[in-house]
Amino acid sequence: MKRRRFPPPLGVGRVGAVQSWRWLKRLGLAGILLVVLLVPQLFSTFFASTIGVQSLVLGIAAASIIFLNAIVGMVSLAQTALYGIAAYTVAKLAVEQGVDPWMAALVAVLITVVVALMFGAVASRSEGIYFLMITLASAVIAYYFFSQVTTFGSHEGINGVVPPALLGKPFVDPTGMYYAALICSVLIYLLIWYLRRTPFGYALQGVRDEPVRMRALGFNVPLLRTAAFGFGAFMAAIAGVLLVWYNSNISPGAIDLTRTIDLLTIAVIGGLRRLEGAWIGALLFTIVQTYSPKYTDRFETLIGLVFLAVILASPGGLAGILGGVDRWVRRRIGEVGTATVAPGQRQP
Amino acid sequence: MTTVQAAPRPVALRLRGLSCHFGGVHAVAGVDLEVAGGERRAILGPNGAGKTTLFNLISGEVFPTAGQIEVFGQVITWVPSRKRIRLGLTRTYQTSRLFRMLSVLENIYLAVLGAEGGHMRPVRLRQDREYRTRAREVADRVGLADRLDAAAGSLSHGEQRQLEVALGLAGRPKILMLDEPAAGLSPAERGSLTGLLLSLDPAVTLLVVEHDMDVALRVAESVTVMHEGRIVAEGSPADIRANQRVHDLYLGQPHSPSGEGRVGA
Numbered sequence: 001m002k003r004r005r006f007p008p009p010l011g012v013g014r015v016g017a018v019q020s021w022r023w024l025k026r027l028g029l030a031g032i033l034l035v036v037l038l039v040p041q042l043f044s045t046f047f048a049s050t051i052g053v054q055s056l057v058l059g060i061a062a063a064s065i066i067f068l069n070a071i072v073g074m075v076s077l078a079q080t081a082l083y084g085i086a087a088y089t090v091a092k093l094a095v096e097q098g099v100d101p102w103m104a105a106l107v108a109v110l111i112t113v114v115v116a117l118m119f120g121a122v123a124s125r126s127e128g129i130y131f132l133m134i135t136l137a138s139a140v141i142a143y144y145f146f147s148q149v150t151t152f153g154s155h156e157g158i159n160g161v162v163p164p165a166l167l168g169k170p171f172v173d174p175t176g177m178y179y180a181a182l183i184c185s186v187l188i189y190l191l192i193w194y195l196r197r198t199p200f201g202y203a204l205q206g207v208r209d210e211p212v213r214m215r216a217l218g219f220n221v222p223l224l225r226t227a228a229f230g231f232g233a234f235m236a237a238i239a240g241v242l243l244v245w246y247n248s249n250i251s252p253g254a255i256d257l258t259r260t261i262d263l264l265t266i267a268v269i270g271g272l273r274r275l276e277g278a279w280i281g282a283l284l285f286t287i288v289q290t291y292s293p294k295y296t297d298r299f300e301t302l303i304g305l306v307f308l309a310v311i312l313a314s315p316g317g318l319a320g321i322l323g324g325v326d327r328w329v330r331r332r333i334g335e336v337g338t339a340t341v342a343p344g345q346r347q348p
Numbered sequence: 349m350t351t352v353q354a355a356p357r358p359v360a361l362r363l364r365g366l367s368c369h370f371g372g373v374h375a376v377a378g379v380d381l382e383v384a385g386g387e388r389r390a391i392l393g394p395n396g397a398g399k400t401t402l403f404n405l406i407s408g409e410v411f412p413t414a415g416q417i418e419v420f421g422q423v424i425t426w427v428p429s430r431k432r433i434r435l436g437l438t439r440t441y442q443t444s445r446l447f448r449m450l451s452v453l454e455n456i457y458l459a460v461l462g463a464e465g466g467h468m469r470p471v472r473l474r475q476d477r478e479y480r481t482r483a484r485e486v487a488d489r490v491g492l493a494d495r496l497d498a499a500a501g502s503l504s505h506g507e508q509r510q511l512e513v514a515l516g517l518a519g520r521p522k523i524l525m526l527d528e529p530a531a532g533l534s535p536a537e538r539g540s541l542t543g544l545l546l547s548l549d550p551a552v553t554l555l556v557v558e559h560d561m562d563v564a565l566r567v568a569e570s571v572t573v574m575h576e577g578r579i580v581a582e583g584s585p586a587d588i589r590a591n592q593r594v595h596d597l598y599l600g601q602p603h604s605p606s607g608e609g610r611v612g613a
Contacts, residue, residue: 195470197472198469198470198471198472198476199461199466199467199468199469199470199472199476200467200468200469200470201470202450202454202457202458202461202467203458203461203467203468205447205449205450205454206447206450206458208449209446209447209448209449209450210445210446210447210448212409212445213441213445213446213447213515214458214462215409215428215429215430216407216408216409216429216430216432216433216438216439217430217433217438217458217459217462217463217515217519218430218431218432218433218434218462218463218465218519219430219462219467220430220467220468221430223468224467224468227468
């Protein structure tokens with residue numbers, strides 16, 4: 001967002017408040033970034049691994065859903081299938097062919113993107129609920145494919161995947177894995193931040209708002225949708241590669257319908273309209289998933305209640321709640337936001 | 349303007365036997381139409397006369413059941429919608445189709461980008477700044493210069509209609525089709541819209557579907573009246589005002605002779 005010095009409209013006191021609130025936000029953000037940066041040093045190995053790495057990786061996967069929804073207006077349930085393709089490719093190449101892990105990762109991402117582009121070329125001609133159903137079907141097909149084809153280990157999946165030496169052994173010392181996931185998350189976030197301000201990014205947002213008009217204005221809407229789906233697959237593929245390195249195995253259970261729904265839950269809890277919501281949602285989901293067994297066996301019920309509570313409080317998820325608090329305070333202190341565009345905020 | 353009236357103007361748009369059926373509904377039934385380059389043509393007709401379908405056929409959003417569309421001598425009947433802007437064909441919509449979550453400037457920028465091409469480019473280049481400058485100029489022309497940062501979805505109805513026209517203008521059209529640009533505008537807003545349309549480059553061919561007679565008859569040099577998918581009358585605004593059939597069909601009552609002074613209800 002463009003930062004502007006506001007001309008003081010309502011006297012010194014209010015300007016002071018505006019400035020303080022801005023500094024408070026900056027401090028808060030800096031504090032959060034500092035903690036995120038120092039997770040392996042500040043927290044236990046268990047926390048850094050189970051909560052830290054997992055929520056970053058799930059965050060990347062959920063971010064691919066949010067990117068497609070918030071910027072292109074496509075709700076995809078195929079993202080688990082896509083990260084499954086990447087994870088299986090890495091596992092197959094690394095374990096059975098002895099390919100270098102980095103090379104395997106590169107090939108896996110490429111294959112996933114190519115598959116997604118072919119799928120997208122067909123599916124991108126449909127919109128809304130129809131697109132959603134096609135992606136759901138593809139998720140189910142991918143699950144049955146990997147659970148029944150014996151070269152991919154059927155129900156067992158493929159075990160013994162070793163991450164690159166640089167990243168260490170995730171369960172002994174998650175530091176390397178954590179920073180790999182963090183760097184990927186930050187790069188993806190920045191990439192999308194940049195992308196949405198390019199001609200391609202604007203075109204995608206145009207497709208989200210008015211595909212009919214986009215066609216009349218001379219844009220190739222199916223091509224734009226397909227390319228966006230391919231980019232979403234690129235993000236999902238990175239999540240898949242990190243996932244298989246972290247778990248050291250991949251099995252159909254990691255890409256079944258439950259996981260598809262989990263990922264969508266994460267995206268909705270975090271906020272389908274803002275990218276940062278992906279990681280916020282993933283963090284909450286992972287915390288509930290990890291610590292709830294101490295108190296109850298009913299994880300699904302619990303996360304369902306969390307889901308309900310969040311979307312009842314704010315359709316924009318947790319990210320929407322944070323944005324709402326910010327707007328509320330700014331209104332209170334007189335830094336009135338007129339109806340300028342808040343990035344990613346849908347007007348009611 | 350010193351246009352040479354003697355030289356015949358080239359035909360910008362020619363429709364031959366154009367028909368479009370939706371099931372049993374003959375929305376457009378055998379329309380023959382010729383519009384000269386630089387002509388200002390109004391298309392009138394009661395609701396359901398097939399005016400908007402005619403526009404959808406010309407802009408390529410709907411394909412015809414029969415007939416042919418020519419633009420500057422080139423047959424474009426089956427050319428996809430998105431390629432028609434390259435021929436200089438732009439349009440606006442009866443109900444605003446704006447990019448609601450983008451700002452006014454970004455809306456117009458997209459219209460410029462669409463006409464210029466290169467929208468798969470995932471990097472920002474110098475020409476994007478130039479496109480934005482062009483977008484600002486267009487916003488200035490339609491009177492949205494002080495609303496550049498406002499989200500299109502947050503604009504008032506009148507401003508949304510102005511932005512509609514801006515999106516049509518941004519592609520530097522040779523043929524500009526406006527679908528009821530004055531719909532729902534206040535008298536003052538209608539006045540400034542009329543002014544804007546009158547100030548258009550004389551080379552631009554203008555097709556206006558309009559219910560508001562003041563705007564239509566002031567802007568147009570010729571008028572086509574449609575009814576039930578067919579053309580029932582064609583002529584100068586004065587002819588149309590005098591045409592009894594048109595009165596019965598559409599105007600309902602005799603128009604005041606001066607015409608222009610009337611302010612719609």
